[in-house]
Amino acid sequence: MAQETVVVIVGAGPAGIATSACLNRLSVPNVVLEREDCCASLWKNRSYDRLKLHLAKQYCQLPNMPFPDDAPTFVPKSGFIHYLDNYVSRYKVNPLYGRSVRSAVYEGGRWRVEAVSGETSVEMFVGRFLVVATGENSERFVPKVVGLEGFGGGVLHSCEYVNGERFRDKDVLVVGSGNSGMEIAFDLSNYGVQTAISIRSPVHVLTKEMVQVGMYLLKWLPCSAVDGIAQSLSKLKYGDLSQYGIRTPTKGPFYLKRTTARSPVIDVGTIDKIKTGEIRVFPSLSHVKGDTIEFVSGKAVRFDAIVFATGYRTTVRKWLKDDGDLFNDNGMPKQRPPNHWKGNKGLYCAGFSSSGLFGISQDAENIAKDISTILNQKNN
Template identity: 50%
Template sequence: MPHSDTTPTYIPKSEFISYLDSYAERFRLRIRFGRRVESARYDQKSGRWIVKARNGDVLEEYVGRFLVVAAGENDEKVVPDVNGLDSFKGVVIHSSEYRTASAFKGKDVLVVGSGNSGMDIAYDLFEAGARCSIVVRSTIHIVTKEIWLFAMRLMKYLPISIVDNIILFLCYLRFGNTAKYGLRRPNIGPMYMKCYTPVYQVIDVGTYDRIKTGEIQVLPSLTSIEGSMVTFSNGKTHHYDAIIFATGYRNTIRQWLETDEGLIGKDGMAKNNYPDNWKGQTGLYCAGLNRRGLFGSSEDGLAIADDISKAYNLLMHVNGVKSDEKYKSV
């Protein structure tokens, strides 16, 4: 369902919520909020999927012919198992728990993780008067919002490889050699990574300039913690009052999906490579679980909708089936 011609490029929250409500109403989507899935299994006898979900104190049961697993890659927060973390004397939080930098004013804070969350938090801490360091282990593409918006427009007219070359050229003009300051770029271009992998570019909000001046220090991976002292892979040790882990999330699909029909692996991701990653047996599908980014999720969704539509129309033609979805509290 397209947006109207008068919709602005940056949609206000209220207008976007209205669009989602209209979308659900038009396509008669019966959305159940505030539920947590506890189990999903295929019942051989009935030929149906049985999903049990927790709604407060009530356990609900849903029964359907098809099950689409689109829970995404990010659900449960990840905190690395660092030797001696339990001995740390200061504050330890995950980025999902971060609310304001004011509590860290005048303190030494270590941010672990160099994605968008980590970079944004580091800059926020610096602005609030904290002495901030950031751990950067992996290669990253750092871009400006203006460069990225320009690149998105170019994608309508140019191949992705050319767009990536333009992005990298513009980024070099803006940032120079980022590796000089501990921010190495991947060998794969930023637009390709966004479209085909779960790794996204970092939109710089001012952090890079603070890194260049040394006001935010870039450090390698940490190896151990003892009290308030943190040791890094380069052998150096520093004192910190707080550690913020901006280390992402993992999915929890295999905690509740009891029957996978060979479609989803132990890591909660699709077992098969594209283009055979989205369809299993007995009406099971998965979307966005093949590490192909937003573009892959979109392709999966379109393929799944088309396949279910064909299967459903065939059932209606052969058996006169209209709807067999059931719901009850158990």
């Protein structure tokens, strides 16, 4: 028998629980479906030990619940998990765990969402509105590398990395120079690992304080001015990084974040280790042969393990059978922020703005207010 509600939310990460909380505050019935056995599973089960929020806490809070005054400015992983659990409890968010959504179809003015629980049990959930809250980080992505299947060492994705203990005294290559890749390289080096990192694309390198100041200044100054300030501060602190194999983009860090969703690297100490040679820098991988990796520069180096910090992809297109003109072929919204969160046929998405937790909070509030408005108009 189908379970009927007003809003079906798929995903119990920060986006899903924030949307449910906002709906609960407006007394809108909703059901949250989560394939894992807990909320915020990416944070709880697939993140490394030293992870902290890269932005100041005021930019990372969920709707209607600021972080405590005594919380550090940059909240550690354990503190954020505690915050999320308190949030779920305060706003009476009750996800149904172990429900892996197989399909969502729009029929007769309602969304019919089919989910599998356990080995064979199939459940049907029906709602007038559907919120896709599976986010941008639903499925790990590892690029195709010729010969990788024959690599003699260990291969893992950043979501499987915990700390560098298991890699002591080994040679490890980190592939990917985003925040996760740079921080994992730093962590490995601190454990005495012979660490290298493959950097393919140009990146901006800033400190967390530079980003915090930049986000504040964006309230008052145009993006181009803030970018100029941030780039000047970065150059003053780090100098010319091209001599170390790190190229800088031609466009500014905040402009790129706004237009392409590419974040600057927030340095945790990695750059100093690169400068001293504790962390070696290589370009893109060409191919793998046995234990040896050859780079596009022609240099070949032996490694014991590879950590791919190469991000994630969405899985929306695998189960959403009617996209309500909301998603493109890559499973991302067709419209750019701030108009990305609403489609047709009562379809919404939360956590797809590439704006982190700040964007998630805005999505959740917008979606809840819009649904409540539609329901009130109908009742009147």
